[in-house]
Structure formats: structure tokens, C-alpha cells
């Protein structure tokens with residue numbers, strides 16, 4: 312049974328989400344540093360939903376999300392965090408159109424952060440299929456590498472999937488930009504950059520968030536980065552020795 316049912320379903324046998332928990336979640340959303348920047352009021356005009364690509368394909372409406380927040384509908388907010396907020400494509404068309412200069416996409420991003428903070432099952436489920444991409448982003452700053460594009464990984468490409476059989480190794484070497492002469496990453500990322508990126512993920516709390524939604528992936532990332540840090544330190548030591556010589 313989804314957690315959505317727990318919030319306000321009178322027929323559910325599971326206990327409803329306690330009021331204190333709903334308030335705690337809303338306080339975290341409202342207390343986010345960007346909240347007042349993203350929400351100024353709402354006419355309920357629906358312009359955001361009319362221009363939202365995700366609203367065309369999913370049971371999702373940015374107008375509904377903004378109304379839930381504006382009217383402080385705590386159960387509705389909790390309900391939306393179980394599934395709907397994960398449908399937003401973060402394109403920010405809504406923000407460009409809203410007459411109140413709201414950013415429904417920005418509000419959704421805040422709600423996602425809070426869903427992760429509260430270790431909601433929806434956040435874990437949404438991120439699970441992307442663990443390989445997450446590992447790539449966190450360890451190299453690249454999202455997708457050419458060698459990750461396989462028939463098995465992209466069955467939804469239909470007939471276009473045949474294009475992935477191209478000899479990418481050779482084709483990439485033909486690109487007149489040396490950092491693109493690889494298929495292991497989208498572009499070559501040097502060791503120092505990887506270590507710096509990792510330090511940013513660490514200092515900004517991204518890794519803490521990762522640990523709360525996917526402990527296994529967190530452990531893998533930590534191992535990869537420990538190795539990279541050691542490798543980078545060895546490189547620095549070698550430089551010092553060369554300078555002393």
C-alpha cells in the first residue's frame with residue numbers, strides 16, 4: 312500500500328501519518344531558503360499547467376502543487392510527495408509563464424529535497440533505477456557515458472536503438488576535441504576535478520542525502536572516492552619529489 316493512502320484514507324487499516332509529522336514536513340518545505348522566492352501567491356489560473364509538458368503525460372499539475380502549498384493543505388502536500396512531484400521535468404516553463412512570478416518547478420525541487428530528507432519511500436523508488444547514472448555524476452561530473460548507451464539500457468528507443476551499434480570508439484576519436492576521445496565518460500575528467508567535485512558533494516550535504524536514500528550506492532561512491540583521493544595525493548607527492556630533485 313502506498314504511503315499516500317496513509318495520510319488521509321479513512322479506509323486504510325494502517326495508521327494515518329501523524330499531524331506532527333505532516334507539520335514537520337511542511338515546516339521543512341516552508342523553511343527552505345528558496346521558498347519565499349518561489350511562491351508569491353496563486354490566482355489558480357492554470358497557466359502553469361497549460362504550458363507544463365509533464366502535465367500532458369502524467370497525472371500531474373503544477374497548479375495543484377502550488378495550490379496545496381499556498382493553502383497549506385498538509386495531507387495533500389504529503390500525498391503529492393508520494394508520486395506526483397517526481398513527474399516534473401524541471402524545465403521551468405511554468406516559472407516563465409506564471410503571472411505571480413511563482414516557480415512551481417522550483418517548489419517541486421524543494422519538496423523533493425524534503426522527501427529525501429524524510430527518507431520517503433517514493434524518493435528511494437524514483438532514484439533506484441538511476442544508481443549507475445548517479446555514480447557517474449558524483450564520481451566524474453558526467454551524467455552519461457557513450458558506453459552506457461546499449462540496446463538493453465534503452466529498449467524504449469524502438470527502431471532507433473540500432474544506431475547504438477555504431478563503432479563509437481572510432482567515431483569519438485574523429486572528434487577534433489581531445490577530451491572527447493573516450494567512451495568511458497562523456498568527456499575526460501581529470502583526477503583533480505573529480506576530487507574537487509566529491510568535496511563539493513560532501514560539503515553541501517549531497518552525500519548525506521544519498522546515504523539516506525541508497526546506502527549501497529553511498530558505500531560504492533565512498534570507495535571510489537577514497538581511491539581517487541589517494542591517487543591524487545600520490546600524484547601531488549610525486550610532484551613535490553620532482554620539485555625537490
Ligand code: SF4
Nearest residue numbers: 353354356357359409
Ligand atoms: S502558480 Fe501561477 S500560473 Fe500557476 S495557477 Fe498559480 S498563479 Fe496561475
Ligand code: SF4
Nearest residue numbers: 363400402403405416
Ligand atoms: S518545471 Fe516542472 S512543473 Fe514547471 S513546466 Fe516544467 S515540468 Fe511542468
